[in-house]
Amino acid sequence: MGKIMNYNSWEDKAPFGALLVNQGMKISVNINENYNVHDISWVILKENVEISKVNLLRESKMYYRGEFDGFNDAGVYFYYFDIDIEIDGQIQKKYYGKSLENGETCEYLYENINKYQITVYEDYEVPNWYKEGILYHIFVDRFNNGNRTKKPNSPKPNSFIYGNWEDDPMYIKDNEGNIVRWDFYGGNLKGIIDKLGYLKKLGISIIYLSPVFEASSNHKYDTGDYKKIDPMFGDEETFKDLIDKAEKKGISIILDGVFSHTGEDSKYFNRYNKYDEVGAYQSTDSKYSSWYNFDQHPEKYDCWWGVKALPNINELDSTYMDYIIRDEDSVLRKWTEMGVKGWRLDVADELPQEFIKTFKKELKNVDKDAILAGEVWEDASNKVSYEQRREYLLGKELDSVMGYPFRNNIVAFLKKEITSSQLVNRFMQIKENYPKEAFKSNLNLIGSHDVTRIKTELNEDIDSVKLAVGFQMTFEGVPYVYYGDEAGLCGKTDPDNRKTYPWKNEDEDMIDHYKDLINIRKKYDTLIHGDTKFIGAKNDDIFAFIRERKEEKMVVLINRSENNQNIKLDFEENTLEEIDIKNSLKKYLESIFKENEVFDIDLKAKSLRIFNLKNLKEE
Template sequence: MGNIIKYNSWEDKAPFGALKLNQSMRISISGNEDYNIRDISWVILKENVELSKISLIRESKKYYQGEFDGFSEVGVYFYYFEVDIEIDGQNQKKYYGKSIEDGSSCEYLYENLNKYQITVYDDYEVPNWYKEGILYHIFVDRFNNGNRTKKPNNPKKNSFIYGNWSDTPMYIKDNEGNVTRWDFHGGNLKGIIDKLGYLKKLGVSIIYLSPIFEASSNHKYDTGDYKKIDSMFGDEEIFKELIDKARKKGISIILDGVFSHTGADSKYFNKYGRYSEIGAYQSQSSKYSSWYDFEQYPNEYKCWWGVKELPNVNELDSSYMDYVIRDKDSVIKKWTSMGVKGWRLDVADELPTEFIKVLKQELKEVDKDAILAGEVWEDASNKISYGERRSYLLGNQLDSVMGYLFRQNVILFLKGEITSSHLNNRFMEIKENYPAEAFKSNLNLLGTHDVARIKTELNEDKDMVKLAVGIQMTFEGIPYIYYGDEAGLCGNVDPDNRRTYPWKNEDEDMIELYKEAINTRKKYDTLIYGDTQFINTKNDDVFAYMRYVEEEKVLVMINRSENTQNIELNFDENALEEIDIKNSSKKYLESIFRENNIFKIDLKPKNFRIFNLKNLIEV
């Protein structure tokens, strides 16, 4: 049996994608004239609860339409279609939902329905300074030591200091896998100050710092004191100097907020008695006791992923929320008032919805242009965490999320594991689910401290890395650079991905590519503000998309294969003007051939081309 109806949410729903509160929508469906269709119903649900069932209006023998006035509450909604048909004199009901491949409709058994999603949000706007930015993520201990002697500041007791800056990081662990001596290279805040000129020339406008507060480890995700800079990194005076000097260069600072747990070695828990205050581990009468959950006091307590050095906190505990968010001198207010322009929430999935909402509200009261980003590895529009449907992108929580899906999609394509068509569909699904502001604020990352470096992930194939950077710097969203990726650093997963920046041993060719790609992004408004149209090249190895805003259009084409690919596109006369980014176009590629309005474009092996378009007819 063929399909009884034809519908594609990417083409037949207006408006496309997520909806604002109370925004109406319209759908159009084609019916197969070979069937006696008696009725098509559009069924709308909130989770599994039916909210509305709309009988579509038959506009002609073939076409049906339906309208919905809009949703009065934010949330994630779903829909599918019920089709009543007559077959051999018998009435039958068929169910149509979303294909797992793209936005088209597919017939299902009711119990296996894959429903369409509608994200409904309260309209919001992310500050332009952020959307226009190039973000650079610094793991502080491994970036640069700004001391004249190059010796680390205030080494911690029982720690391991590397003899050379270029030494490969490693862990010193006991038989049970616990770290017994933390290792340090000696990077600090002065080191970042010294390299602000380099970052400015690279094109960076946002620095995101891994945690900088006092802690035992080199990574600082085991917070010891939220209100004190770790002495190995510097102090408040030096941090304020960093903020001020960065601001003068047009660079904003974002901090890492680790609020789902603290360190066991902290003023709050004080398991080892190293702090003068009475911690929750030491006494149940401690003012911090309500922050933690003890199953059997004092040695059995809830901790992050079973790591005893990271006791979980009760984020909604009133005194904890006061300390971190609400007090006049709260953690958020202290550092934001100093000039910090935003926060990235570690493991946002493990923070209660109410905690994030209150934090966002209080943050905006200190600085209305501050941003709140979150660590989310999956589709942030429909994520379910601990049995709860999360609502990160609905207007009163996160401005932005970590783009791990972007990274995954790009890598799968460049490694030949999916086709260009599949890549189109994967990106379209995110674009459909995310509010427009969230998609434009997505942090398009290729590497972080939690994954293998992009060069290692792509088998140290430099040409493939250049393709990844070409996509990253021309895509909708915010380019996110993990320190050292631009210098050609390799590294597998933690701790190998946390090697030191290779000062005086950089891959200068890669740095120049980053600089020129960033300059190109800033030159064309459409690469920052433009919408995206994905193009079906009819070639598995060639991924293409057009960025457009008003009259400006830019076409990006990427060939991952080992062979030259010949692509034909239909454009108006004199439509293409090539944009020259180092190693992408004119240096290696042949000219464009045109026959009538058909442009024949040769894409050399493992290379990309970028064009400025005018008077686009059809793609």
């Protein structure tokens, strides 16, 4: 007899997706006419606590509708349906929740219900400069050395300096796996200044720098002094010069804030007596002592993921909050007032909610147009960390998150691990759960310093890499380019994914591909601000979607197959005008023809095509 009820949250809930506080919603449910249903309830919960039970009203033999006035507080809510149905003369209760694949309903046992999610958020707006931007992530030591001699600035004691810029990176470790000598190439801030012209021509408008504060390592996630630029990178004057010269080219700077831990070799912990300050390791009377947790002073202390070199911070310690956020000369205020336009919070899951909220509030007080992004690896709308439901996207915390789900989805599709319909479902899950501003501000990355380089991930298949870039530059969200990906760098995980930028040995064809697609994105406002609708291509190898804003619509078609494919699209009273990806010029193609309002489109093997959908009534 089939399913008792049919409901799809992607189609039968209004409005679609996340809700503002106090915003009402309506749903409609279709009931199988072969069943005698006595009652249908829409059960709404906060975590596992029921907060409302709405009886759906019957509007016809098969349709039931329900309304809910809205939620008074921001948060992540859930719902399912319970149905009283007559079977063989007896009333039985059935439970319906969300399919694991899409927005459809499935019948479950009560204890195993997969519930629907509703994200309820306070209204907020992310600055346009960020949503309209192209972000470029620079790992400073590996990007460019701006010194005339090409020698590193202020080499650190007992460090390893590579003999050639092109050498492959490696770690020098002891028998226990501890790093005994940090390795450096000599990339610095002056080197970035020298390449601002290149980044501008590429189309970059945001530079996200890996940590630049003084630290022992090459990556600087072991902060030694939050208020000092690492001498190997330069000094405060050079950093200010970078900010100013970048701004003149329309490029904003974002810093990496590492606030869940410091380095053991820091002025705050000072395990190796490097600093004049009395550190927490040296004395329990240190003014920094309350920042850290010692089981037994000084050798046994809480550290980040068991790494002794990274002692954990009590982020809510009042003196730490003052130092980082609230003081007149706080870390946040010092660098933001200098001209930094935003921060990316490292390991946001490790930071308390109150810390992030306080940081966001103060950041906006200093510069209302500054942004706060965060490192979150999963769906950031429903993340549970340390048994606490996080509130990253509810309006008072993050403006943007690292889009690792975006990368995972794209890679899985291009490696043929999922079909195009499964890819649509994955994106729809995120689109349904994220507030609109969060979805439009999502950092759509395909590479970072923590994952395999995209070229290596896709088995050095250049055509597939180009398709991944095509996804980035046409999809909703902020494209995130990891330095060197555009130049054809390969690399497995750390340290192989942190090679130096291959100056004079770049893949010029790939760079041109990035330039062309960035140019197209910037040329068509719809590709930046437009909403996204997915097209059911009925072909496992073709992913298709529409970006639309006001009267303009852009159609994007991606064929991952090694074979030519054909797709038929039905758009009434419209014509398709293709964007030439190579030179960004418009042209009509004879290969596209229309019969009875259906476009018959040929797609070459592993190809991307972008069309501007024009209304015939306007012509």
